[in-house]
Amino acid sequence: MASQAIKRTWDYAQLAKDSLKLRWSRDDKSREAAQKIVAQRLGKMRGLPQKVGQMIAFRANPSTADSFSELYESTEPLPWETMRPLLKAAWEIDPEELFREIDPNAKAASLGQVHAATMQDGRKLAIKIQYPGIRDAVMADLKSLGWLASPFGSLSRDFDLDGYRQTILSGLEEELDYRREAAAQHAFAEGPGRHPWIVVPAVEAELSTENILVSHWVDGDTWEEVQATWSQDEKQELGRRLLFWFVDCLFEYGQLHADLHPGNIRFLRTSDGPKIVLYDFGSIYRMQDTERWALLRLIRATRDQSEAPLPLFVLLGFRFDLLEPMSERLPAMCRLLFEPFQSEFPYDVKQWQLGTRLNDLLADHRMNFRMAGPPKLVYLLRSFQAVIQYLSGLEAKVAWGRAVEPYLTRYQQQAARLAVPKLPTHDFSSLARHLKVEVKRAGIVKASIALGASAIERLETLLDPETLKRIEQEKIDLKEIVRNVRRRGYVPGDVFALVDTQREVKVWLE
Numbered sequence: 001m002a003s004q005a006i007k008r009t010w011d012y013a014q015l016a017k018d019s020l021k022l023r024w025s026r027d028d029k030s031r032e033a034a035q036k037i038v039a040q041r042l043g044k045m046r047g048l049p050q051k052v053g054q055m056i057a058f059r060a061n062p063s064t065a066d067s068f069s070e071l072y073e074s075t076e077p078l079p080w081e082t083m084r085p086l087l088k089a090a091w092e093i094d095p096e097e098l099f100r101e102i103d104p105n106a107k108a109a110s111l112g113q114v115h116a117a118t119m120q121d122g123r124k125l126a127i128k129i130q131y132p133g134i135r136d137a138v139m140a141d142l143k144s145l146g147w148l149a150s151p152f153g154s155l156s157r158d159f160d161l162d163g164y165r166q167t168i169l170s171g172l173e174e175e176l177d178y179r180r181e182a183a184a185q186h187a188f189a190e191g192p193g194r195h196p197w198i199v200v201p202a203v204e205a206e207l208s209t210e211n212i213l214v215s216h217w218v219d220g221d222t223w224e225e226v227q228a229t230w231s232q233d234e235k236q237e238l239g240r241r242l243l244f245w246f247v248d249c250l251f252e253y254g255q256l257h258a259d260l261h262p263g264n265i266r267f268l269r270t271s272d273g274p275k276i277v278l279y280d281f282g283s284i285y286r287m288q289d290t291e292r293w294a295l296l297r298l299i300r301a302t303r304d305q306s307e308a309p310l311p312l313f314v315l316l317g318f319r320f321d322l323l324e325p326m327s328e329r330l331p332a333m334c335r336l337l338f339e340p341f342q343s344e345f346p347y348d349v350k351q352w353q354l355g356t357r358l359n360d361l362l363a364d365h366r367m368n369f370r371m372a373g374p375p376k377l378v379y380l381l382r383s384f385q386a387v388i389q390y391l392s393g394l395e396a397k398v399a400w401g402r403a404v405e406p407y408l409t410r411y412q413q414q415a416a417r418l419a420v421p422k423l424p425t426h427d428f429s430s431l432a433r434h435l436k437v438e439v440k441r442a443g444i445v446k447a448s449i450a451l452g453a454s455a456i457e458r459l460e461t462l463l464d465p466e467t468l469k470r471i472e473q474e475k476i477d478l479k480e481i482v483r484n485v486r487r488r489g490y491v492p493g494d495v496f497a498l499v500d501t502q503r504e505v506k507v508w509l510e
Contacts, residue, residue, distance in 0.1 A: 077113040080104035083129050090209045095127075102127075109263065109280070111138075111175060116217060124217035125204060126279075128178070135176050167375040171258075175282030178213040185215070185281035188257070192249040197241045199268065199277040220266030220277045227393055230269075238267065238274040239396020244403045245276070246387045251296060251407035254287035258379035260386035285379035290418065291316060297415040299341050300408055302334040303401075305428035309334045311420045317374035320423065326365035331428040332490045333361060333369070339454060341404050346397035349388050357457070360486035432492040432509035437462060440504040453509055456485050456495070467505050470498050485509070 083106070087095040095102055099117040106113040112130040119125060174180045182203045193200035199218055207214040226235065249256050257264075257278055266277040298312040309330045314320050323330065336357050340347045362369055391398065432453045439447040447464075455462065460478050463471070471478060481496055495507040 077106040077108035078131060080106070080115075082132070083113070083115070086129055086132065087127070087212065090212050091207070099125075111282070112213075125207075126201065126215045126217045127207075128213040128215075130176070130178065130211040138172055138176065167378065171283055171379070174284075177210055178208060179210050181280075181282045182208045182213055184284050185213075188255060188278075188281055188284060191253045192245070192255050192257075193278070195245050195248065196272070197245055197275050199275055200281075201277070201279070215279075218266070218277050220268045220275075222266065223262035223390075223393070226267050230267075232395070234269065234274060235394040236396045238276075239391045239394040240398045241274060242276065242387060242390055242396075243398045243400065246383070247400075247403045247407065250287070251292055251404070251411065254289065254292050256285040256287075256380060256383040257281070257283070258285040258383045259283040260383055260390075283379065285376075285383060287380075289414070293411055293415040293418055296404075296408055296411055297418060297420075298334065299338050299404060300412075300415070301428075302331075302338045303342050305331075305431070305433075308423075308425045308427040310425035311423045313372075314421055314423065315418065317377070319372045322368045322372035324423075324425070326362065326368050327425045328430065329362060329365060329489050331426060331431050332486075333358065334428075335431065335454065335490065336361065340400035342401060342454075343399065344401040345399055347400050348397045349391045350395070351458070352388075353457070357486055360483045361489065363487060431490050434510055435459075435462075435495075436506075436508050436510060438506045439464075439467075440506075441502065446503075453490055456482055456490070456509065459495075459507070463505075467498065470500075470505075474498070 084095060091098065095117070100120050100122075102117040103115055106115045106129075109128075111134055112128050115127045115129065117125045117127050174184070182205060185200065185203050189200035189202070192198065199220075201215040201218045204214040204216070221229070226238070230238070246256075259280055259282070260278075264278065264280040266279075268275040268277060294312050294315040297307075298309060298316070301307045301309060301312065308327075310320075310323055310327045313323055313330065335342075336354060339352065339354075340349065359366060435451045435453050435455045437447075437449045438445060449462070451462070459482055460468070476496065476498075485495060490509065492510045493508065495509060497507070498505040
């Protein structure tokens with residue numbers, strides 16, 4: 001036991017050293033080499049480090065994702081000779097006698113590995129076996145959470161690590177007990193998994209134990225195969241179904257699969273359109289009714305500009321003391337956060353640029369917002385970010401407003417009855433509602449448009465070639481102008497004007 005702890009500490013020391021090389025790499029070649037070394041080390045450590053690697057892999061930067069993508073399921077599994085005795089001890093029979101066939105080659109994951117097997121009656125099963133000693137390794141990981149996080153985002157400075165450590169511990173305790181995961185898989189199949197677009201493999205309860213989980217084998221196309229071989233029409237429909245189902249999980253069932261990385265999901269082409277196969281139910285985020293309805297009310301408040309957002313954030317578990325100093329920015333922040341839900345038309349998430357726009361808007365308050373959220377929301381955010389990544393990769397434009405509208409209507413009374421705290425704060429009245437562009441010649445208006453205030457983000461596309469040429473001649477930086485609008489909090493006011501003897505172009509928010 002002591003030697004394992006020493007080895008784990010040594011592994012973390014090497015990981016920290018390799019991570020520093022990655023951080024200080026000066027060119028693409030050395031950065032790629034350092035990424036591969038870190039990815040290999042995370043995979044060999046398994047447990048929480050490999051999970052961190054999986055989260056790194058499934059993000060927007062393709063160069064980073066390529067190095068870490070092996071961590072989904074292609075890391076080296078333990079030999080069959082190591083895992084076979086575990087099955088024999090649990091079932092009191094040699095697995096090779098129980099099954100017609102069992103594949104000694106496995107697919108490796110962070111906490112266990114999966115072997116394909118065929119029953120005597122022809123049924124094909126997936127047997128997930130937990131790595132021996134992984135529980136002790138995970139407990140050691142949790143003690144090192146701050147050290148592990150520092151190379152990948154400085155969590156030790158930004159978050160309540162004790163709260164996050166406890167949240168992750170609770171989740172991993174469920175994930176490490178395959179009997180609990182089997183129950184969660186069955187419950188999910190009876191809830192969000194009943195959706196006609198979703199496939200949840202059935203569990204073989206009699207063969208499942210604390211360290212072994214046996215499910216029916218359901219295969220499909222990998223995420224890479226979908227991107228490479230599916231038509232754009234198929235991808236578009238898959239994206240639409242994925243988002244509508246996600247919104248259903250969130251607001252109808254209050255259950256989210258919180259580990260939707262590509263190793264835990266497959267895709268089927270069927271006569272009824274694309275379907276989604278889900279694996280690994282060790283990480284399920286369960287929302288309270290109050291949280292669901294408060295989130296719906298916050299979306300409605302943003303769409304209708306009907307009430308101040310700060311009390312609703314507090315109802316969701318955010319800390320008032322950290323949000324109150326930035327309360328005047330919360331209405332504009334909600335506009336950004338829920339921008340897709342305000343659109344009745346297909347929305348392109350690639351144009352969202354949420355991180356950049358939030359950084360500009362919040363400025364010195366960014367840390368406040370990151371620290372204010374309750375730790376349990378990490379699972380909601382992880383699931384949400386995965387859906388965004390899939391929609392982006394599919395290049396699917398989906399009408400988010402239509403997806404959420406049925407739930408805004410269905411649960412309107414429940415949301416209205418919430419006991420919202422009465423707090424002094426700012427509402428949406430300070431925000432500009434419209435972007436105006438006006439062109440005059442000889443004092444006469446020749447062109448005038450009025451759009452929603454969020455159109456400021458695509459300002460360059462709204463201006464005519466003549467105006468764009470003048471802007472270039474005057475060396476006006478449109479991107480910086482838009483950033484300044486964000487920094488001001490999208491309040492009414494002039495954006496810019498061009499005046500000469502021929503014409504006058506004026507752009508403003510009101």
